[in-house]
Amino acid sequence: MDNPDFHSGFIAIVGRPNVGKSTFLNRVIGQKIAIMSDKPQTTRNKIQGVYTTKDAQIVFIDTPGIHKPQNKLGDFMMESALSALKEVDAVLFMVNATEHRGAGDNFIIDQLKNVDKPIYLLINKIDEISPDDIMPIIEQYKNALEFKDVYPISALQGNNVPELIDTLIKELPNGPQYYPADEVTDHPERFVISELIREKVLELTRQEIPHSTAVVIESIKTEESLLRIRATIIVERDGQKGIVIGKGGSMLKKIGTLARKDIENMMGNKVFLELWVKVEPHWRDKANLLNSYGYRK
Ligand code: GDP
Ligand code: MG
Ligand code: K
Numbered sequence: 001m002d003n004p005d006f007h008s009g010f011i012a013i014v015g016r017p018n019v020g021k022s023t024f025l026n027r028v029i030g031q032k033i034a035i036m037s038d039k040p041q042t043t044r045n046k047i048q049g050v051y052t053t054k055d056a057q058i059v060f061i062d063t064p065g066i067h068k069p070q071n072k073l074g075d076f077m078m079e080s081a082l083s084a085l086k087e088v089d090a091v092l093f094m095v096n097a098t099e100h101r102g103a104g105d106n107f108i109i110d111q112l113k114n115v116d117k118p119i120y121l122l123i124n125k126i127d128e129i130s131p132d133d134i135m136p137i138i139e140q141y142k143n144a145l146e147f148k149d150v151y152p153i154s155a156l157q158g159n160n161v162p163e164l165i166d167t168l169i170k171e172l173p174n175g176p177q178y179y180p181a182d183e184v185t186d187h188p189e190r191f192v193i194s195e196l197i198r199e200k201v202l203e204l205t206r207q208e209i210p211h212s213t214a215v216v217i218e219s220i221k222t223e224e225s226l227l228r229i230r231a232t233i234i235v236e237r238d239g240q241k242g243i244v245i246g247k248g249g250s251m252l253k254k255i256g257t258l259a260r261k262d263i264e265n266m267m268g269n270k271v272f273l274e275l276w277v278k279v280e281p282h283w284r285d286k287a288n289l290l291n292s293y294g295y296r297k
């Protein structure tokens with residue numbers, strides 16, 4: 001059964017918040033597994049997306065943005081990102097073509113100096129700049145680290161993404177197929193469901209609710225042809241609870257409707273989603289609460 005020419009391995013995606021890591025992962029895997037938003041630090045856990053062809057399998061690790069920790073949740077995110085780098089065969093370092101190299105990029109570059117795996121520089125969002133502006137961006141980074149290769153890409157539109165994937169596959173060692181071909185993530189569905197709900201909270205409440213939201217899946221039950229999911233949205237203050245619920249429950253209803261559609265798409269099943277909102281002051285600084293909300297080491 002084993003194909004001796006099969007290539008496989010683990011690849012981490014690092015980059016400062018909002019450069020497009022989750023967008024890239026979703027494009028490659030072709031299914032919505034890592035949540036996307038225009039707010040930084042949306043991704044808090046390692047999410048493995050699995051890309052399988054008949055000759056190869058790449059297991060992608062979408063790391064939380066590496067940044068200077070501000071609280072216990074920040075510590076967790078940082079450790080989670082750095083530990084991911086020790087387990088991989090290659091690293092994709094993604095930067096934003098529309099911004100200058102900044103402190104956030106430099107912080108990551110410093111971390112990557114200790115990583116002895118091939119590092120690929122991805123210049124993302126080239127759809128937003130003119131071709132003439134690509135070289136000057138590369139110039140800003142080319143001496144920062146020893147890059148195996150440089151790829152200007154658009155994670156959003158797909159430019160150069162297939163070429164990059166071909167290169168990565170060729171460079172990966174011979175190895176086994178770690179996951180079944182139809183498996184796109186090894187995360188428990190529970191986690192992905194909570195991320196889909198959290199994404200809607202962030203999207204719909206915009207400025208009002210910062211990163212003080214967690215979503216806990218209380219239960220998932222199969223009832224005849226539908227899945228009944230009970231979830232609690234955790235916020236830090238009463239005012240935030242009011243915003244999430246909205247006038248007469250209108251906001252919570254919107255969040256629920258959009259999240260349900262995404263969950264149904266992912267699960268291929270009809271879903272009944274029951275949402276609750278709970279205030280838990282300072283949950284981000286309480287280790288036991290972090291644990292119970294799923295941010296485990
Ligand atoms: P992450 O924090 O690195 O995971 O970034 P996300 O994938 O969540 O993307 C952050 C924002 O950048 C979202 O609004 C994306 O739609 C946008 N974005 C990502 N990739 C591209 C791209 O190639 N081109 C453009 N124009 N926008 C992009
Ligand atoms: Mg992300
Ligand atoms: K983001």
